[in-house]
Amino acid sequence: MKPMQDPTRKDINRIYAGFNQAYRAEPERYEFLNISQFCDTDNGVRLELNDDKARGYWELYRPNNDMLICLAEGHYHARYDQRIMPTEDIVTLRFVLSGNYGLTFKSEGRVEIPQASASILYTKKEREFDLSIANDSHLSSVTLHMKPNFLYNSFGINRSKMPSHLQDVVFGGKLNKNLYNFPLSPGMMNNIIDLLRMPYEGARRRLFTEAKSAELTCRLFQEIEDDFKAIPVMATPAHTLKIKLYEAQRILVERYQAPPTIAALAREVGLNRTTLCAEFKEIFGSTVSEFCQSYRMNKARELLQDRNLSISQVAEEVGYEHPSNFTAAFKKQFGFLPKAIRAF
Incomplete structure (x- = not known):
């Protein structure tokens, strides 16, 4: 090539x-x-x-x-x-x-x-x-x-x-x-x-x-x-909160293989755990855990398109130590097994 x-x-x-x-x-x-x-x-x-x-x-x-x-x-x-x-x-x-x-x-x-x-x-x-x-x-x-x-x-x-x-x-x-x-x-x-x-x-x-x-x-x-x-009210607590929630999203995307715990994430962006969980779901339409899992499974679905990677390699790439756990999580997310991707 x-x-x-x-x-x-x-x-x-x-x-x-x-x-x-x-x-x-x-x-x-x-x-x-x-x-x-x-x-x-x-x-x-x-x-x-x-x-x-x-x-x-x-x-x-x-x-x-x-x-x-x-x-x-x-x-x-x-x-x-x-x-x-x-x-x-x-x-x-x-x-x-x-x-x-x-x-x-x-x-x-x-x-x-x-x-x-x-x-x-x-x-x-x-x-x-x-x-x-x-x-x-x-x-x-x-x-x-x-x-x-x-x-x-x-x-x-x-x-x-x-x-x-x-x-x-x-x-x-x-x-x-x-x-x-x-x-x-x-x-x-x-x-x-x-x-x-x-x-x-x-x-x-x-x-x-x-x-x-x-x-x-x-x-x-x-x-x-x-x-x-909204510039006249840019310094309001609501705007500051929004910035912190987008920062939380960025952290979850960048570390999707091993995302921080909710408590650690809350500390990192300067929010308490309750506020982070409630406001994250309000803005992004899913809980922190659901967002992490959805993003990770979509990354796995991308990697499965590469037939040079085995399913166990894909599992490792997205942060799963045991392929069986990855297979179960993938099926729960999409309703079919990872190997079914290779048949499409």
Whole structure:
């Protein structure tokens, strides 16, 4: 598989750089084994990752000339680096469920993209940057690249509705203010899982991808605008509590293999146990324990897609010492045994 890496990287770079225009113009350039169409139009490609660096996939779909959608799912055994050179201004919305990676700019240096985060990045034309994914990282993400005017016009993005610290990020002002991260809300997290687990093919896959990507964008900017309206009461106890609960969620996502006890988590975020349990369920719609278990089982379901991993290896990867306990927990969560995944 080694000889496939260089052309694959070049074509990934071209897809990012030209909004997949290269694929439309020269489809024959994409006729190598690890790429295949995944939807019913000529605007989607799937890149299988199956070498010594990573196992998983990237799906790239361009619903129109102004937008590129990238779904990424995979386990990276070694560090992965990719240089990106946009040929025009691009606004990127990146929704990261899990995975440790960052962006390196020549003038600003490296910025980390947190797990369980949504971020907005405005990249100027020909302002290259390096994207890197850490070794031993399981990446689950949805990335939406859009031409600025398409984003503003299609989704009703108005500068006056943005807080001052986001205006340059969203509308392309000072280069040292081109990236901002937010914690994933429960709704955004569910959208990401829906996109990465969709069972559809053909026209349905295309429509579902487009609809859920639009929903993610709507959710992100609605939440930004709602928070902006609440700025006069940002220092209230209710707002402080919300920040602490999102911090608790982030900790649970990052340490899903061995999550802290509820008591330890409460101490870490500065809440008492009763308040943490009650308010966590109010905001996220599940108890702390239910959230941990659901997230862990969904990670297991992702890993089971890799047929090179045994079920016992997957169990160990998600924090189970005994495979039998993992099998029982998986069946309780999904209603079928882990081995049934391999039959799909």
